[in-house]
Amino acid sequence: MKTRKICVLGDFSVGKTSLTSRFVRNVFSERYQTTVGVKIDTLELDLAGEPIKLVIWDLAGTDALSTVSLSYLRGASGYLLVADATRALTFESAKNLHAAAQKFLGPVPFVVLLNKADLAAEREIALDSAAKLREEGWLAFDTSARSGENVEHAFLALAKLL
Secondary structure, eight states, X not given: OEEEEXXXXXXXXXXXXXXXXXXXXSOOOSSOOOOOSEEEEEEEEEETTEEEEEEEEEEOOOSSOOHXXXXXXXXXXXXXXXXXXXXXXXXXXXXHHHHHHHHHHOSOOEEEEEEOTTOGGGOOSOTTHHHHHHHTTOOEEEXXXXXXXXXXXHHHHHHHHO
């Protein structure tokens, strides 16, 4: 069985832990719990008859990759880049995180998640942003950890790229 490490990156409170919990355990909690350092989950999948074990590193929210955060990235096969659709600044921060991750890891696969899509009335990131990113060649999804919208699709899209 192949084992692949993926990291979940993004600012504080964008929903990284909720997205990971929704994908790994199919649960969502309304209670916010800050991740300190890193939280690691694993999930075994069968992708087109090929068993794979994902080791998912949910990194504490940050707007810049510190030396400690960079050390968590070491050995990652790819990453999920998460922004909060209700806070436009998190999208700009995600672009900076992407640049730092690519510099550290090299050209590894990544997927962009514009989370909290279920909060349409509060949305600050344009509704067509994920589509525009796809037009630019990025793999991007509007997601909702609460409803589960596109969460599995996004994680599996990254797993298939690995």
